Amino acid sequence: MHRMNEKFVNHANTGYQVAEQKAVQYFASLYAQVVDKTYVTTLTEDIQMWKRNHIHHASWLSFFSRGKKKPDTRDYHRYIQWLNYTGKLDDYLDRSVSYIYMRDLGKALNSPDTQTRIQRVITDIKKHLIQSTSANGEDQPEFMNLAGLYRWAQKEGIETATIWVINKLRSVSSHIPKEMDAAQAQRKLIKIIIGVILHVIEEMDDKVSPAERARRLDEAIRLGYSYGLTYPFIDDLLDSQVLTAQEKEQYSHMIRAALLTGSVPELGDWTGNNMELIQYIHSELSDAFEYIKEHQRPDTQQTFFEQSYVFFHSQDIDRVKDLTCANYTNEELYIPVILKSSSSRLIVRSVIGAPEDEGFEQRTFFYGIYNQLADDFADMVDDMRDGAVTPYTYYLKYHDQRSDLINPFELYWAVISYLIHNVYDSDAMAREVILDRAMNGLKRYKERVGTEKYNEMMEIFASGNPEFNRLIQEMVRKADDVDFFDKLLRDQMITHLKNDSKEKEEFLNTFKTIRHQINNQLKITKPHGIPAMKGQLIDAANYSLEGDGKRIRPILTWVMGVNEYGLDASAIVPLLRSLEYMHTASLIFDDLPSQDNASTRRGRQTLHQVHNSATAELTGLYLIQKAIGEQASLDQFNAETVLALIQYSAQKAEDICMGQAMDLDSKGKELTLEQLNMVCFYKTGVAFEACLVMPAMLAQVKESEIAALKKFAYHAGIAFQIKDDLLDVEGDMLLLGKPVGQDSENNNSNFVSILGQEGASKEMWEHYCLAMEALKEVPRNITFLKHLMNYMVTRDR
Structure with a gap:
């Protein structure tokens, strides 16, 4: 090991020893409080003062507020509105923001500067919450x-x-x-x-x-x-x-x-x-x-490595503990907890290279175990099931055998007392926030596991101080206004992530299932007795249709038509075919030597490479006619509606042709962003519009909804094209099914050539936002469209 390595090792070991000694001293102080029960008298007085703001007796005013009952916190917007309506929002945000300043930023709440900052944040959050809850109908x-x-x-x-x-x-x-x-x-x-x-x-x-x-x-x-x-x-x-x-x-x-x-x-x-x-x-x-x-600045790099080593090493010591080992000492159980819980937050300031702040260091070091013990209490059932060693699981297993073991629930209250009086100098706001958080944790745990399981745990952990425990349980039952904004967001985020994952899975399954069904409907059959040349055209068309296409357009039409508009799935099969026939025809023309001169498409050789340009051109024309024929066979719908649909389809086909002509004319020219958006819309956006509008026309929805769909399609189409342009320079040919860098070789103007990769990516996300905002105007379930947009901007092919 060279000199620099030895330097790091020595600093790391020394840093750990210093932190460990500090943790030993802290634990000794807490241990003494638990043994002597000194925290009980002090905290009892604290809770008696605290409860004045949290035990509310029924009054005649409550009669008039019955119509505005407290909503479930899972209904995010209604809950925020209720807090504002009842006048509780200011206090709710005050304790929530104060807690963040205390826990995450290591601030003392009795600092005038900190209070000024907290009030400024509260004002900003409140303004945003009131605006978003009044304007946002989402969950x-x-x-x-x-x-x-x-x-x-x-x-x-x-x-x-x-x-x-x-x-x-x-x-x-x-x-x-x-x-x-x-x-x-x-x-x-x-x-x-x-x-x-x-x-x-x-x-x-x-x-x-x-x-x-x-x-x-x-x-x-x-x-x-x-x-x-x-x-x-x-x-x-x-x-x-x-x-x-x-x-x-x-x-x-x-x-x-x-x-x-x-x-x-x-x-x-x-x-x-x-x-x-x-x-x-x-x-x-x-x-x-x-x-x-x-x-890292040179003067913070050493601190970063020291604190990171303390965090990892203390975690590692805890991780290798075995719940079957019956002889861990109290120090072995708690010292690593103190070290890992404090160092995890201390690292943050060294990560950002912030200047030293002794007050922060001290407060954070003593504060960490408070959160850790609360988290371990909430997770002890799962930890017990997994065989993890925490102060709670170890006490649960061995408290009957080992009278020397410290009760972690008692230590938790000793920590609270130490924080309020030794760390935060008996500050009223610090007491308010810390006790709010403690009671909120017990309430949430009781709600999650049920009253019976909660009481069972309290029989084990709170039996040593009956009088004090009765006071705690009274607060758990009766105290109000102890919930926090970060917990609300945490619950919302977990729900959001899980729902999003479930929706994404459903989206992908729907995509896969419908794509398979559409693929089975696309092949053009060859009637007996047809001329050989027509048979060759059909074979050529089927070759192009059999490629590994995404089928986004007909899939979108199926989902909107069947799932959202309630159309019969079998009735719209001709429309699905027509969309894919028209799209495939456009790709055949795009790939011709006279246009983009592509050699591969959908993971196989382009049609003109397999046959020749003339056959490709004729096959494209043949598919267009087939598409018109399929639309004319929509016999389960009103004839006037179908005629209007065919007229609309013809107009969109004209627009797509114009878009391709504009694209070809732009070769070798530097387009403006406005010009490129226009080309892109006519080449790509029009097709997205059609696959949304055509099933809407068959369902005879209102014009206002069709207008919203068109707006969505405009931005979705451009976002899709920008992603294509980005993939052309950064994609994988094996995934794409076509060569990368083709636009550059063909001297085509695109979003990347005009804006650069970073600029093109920003433009794609701007259109993504505009498309998602347009969806808010569509008066029905748009989950599939939301995930389609996410797929379009994150796809790798």
Whole structure:
């Protein structure tokens, strides 16, 4: 090991020893409080003062408010509206924002500067909540959808970083093994990113220029992702059963080596069965590690490595504990908990290279175990099932055998007392927030497990202090106004992620099923006795139809027609055929030497390569006529409606021809963005419009809905084309089924050539947002369209 490595090792070991000694002293103080029960008298007085604001006796005023009962918190918008209506929103936000400043930012609440900042944040959040709840009819908060997130990014000038992290989060999600909870992994990662952003925002003042603010926020997003990645791909992975014991040892050794030497070791020979997963993780973590290192100041780099080592090593000590081992000491159970819970938050400031703040360091160190014990209490049933060692699971298993074991529930209250009086100097707001949080945690746990299971746990954990416990349980039953905005968002996010995953799965299954059905309907049969030349045209048409097409257009028509408009599936089969025949014909013409001169399409040779240009041209014309014939055979619908549909279809076909002519005319010319949008709409957007409008016409929906669909189709078509242009320069030929770089070879103007890759990506997301906003005007279920848009901008082919 060379000198620099020894330096890192020495610093890491020294840093751990210093932190461990501090944790030992802290634990000794807490232990003394538990043994002597000194916290009981102090906290009883605190709770008696606290409950004045939380135990509300019924009054005659309640009679008039019965019509406005408290809604379920899962109904996000109605719940916020209720808080505002009842005058509770200000206090709700006050304790919620104060808690974030205390927990995430390590602030003392009795600081005038902190109070000024808190009130400013409250004002901003309240304004946003009132506006969004009055204007937004969706179940989820606006910022939990990609369009809302991107709109925020545009306001801050950080579109590039936001696009980057959206792609990263999607990639991480797709690599989470099925044995792990993908929704929880995403939530933790997003939470860390938000936490880092909050720290960076807190470090800035009004004097920071918009450009500098954007630069710091861009950096914060990337640093947050880089640090947050350790949660799903180190902590959660090592805690799961994905890796074997040997793989865990090998993986842990690699992580430890990176922290001790300051560089990520090569992966080398991996002896387990998870090679592909580990290769991906190694690549992502290596990039993340290097990014954090690059953004460290020389004077903070040592702190970063020390704190990271404390976090990992204390986690590792906890991780290898075995619940069957009956002789762990209290120190062995609690010291790692103190270290990992404090260091995980201390790392954040070193990650962003923030200046030293002794007050933050002290408060965060003592605060961490408060959250950790609350989390361990909430998770103890699952932890017990998984055989994980926490203070709660260990006490549950061995409290009858070992009288020396500290009751973690009692220690939890001792921590609360220590925080209120020793760390936050008996500050009234600190007491309010800490006790609010404690009671809220018990209420949520009781609601989740049920009264019977809750009482069973209390018999075990709270029996040592009957009088104090009666007071606690009275508060759990009666106290009100102890809920928090971050918990509301947490629940919303978990629900959103799980629902989104379920909807995506349903979308993909629908896509796959309908695509298969459409593929089975496309083949053109050859009647007996037809001329040989017509048979050759049919064979040529079927060759083009049999390619690996996405079938987005007829799939969209089927979903809208059958699922949304209630049309009979068999009745619209001719329309589905006509759309794919027309689309395939347009591709045959596009690929001709006189136009784009393409050699492959849909994973196989283009038609003119297999036959010749004349056959390709005639086949394209043949498919167009077949499409018209299919539309004319829509015999289960009103004749006037079908005639109007054919007229509309003919007009759209004219528009598509004009779009292709405009595209060909633009070769070698530098188009403006406006001109390119026009070409793109006529080439691509018109087809999306048709597959939405035609089933709507058959269902005879209102013109206002058709107008909204056209608006959606315009932006969706452009977003789709921009993604095509991006794939042309960054895609994989094997996935695309056609060569990449074709536009450049043909000297075609496209979004990438005009705007560059970064600019084109921003433009795609702008049209994505406009399309999603247009969907709000469509008065029916648009889940499929939402996921279609997500698919269109994230596809790899």
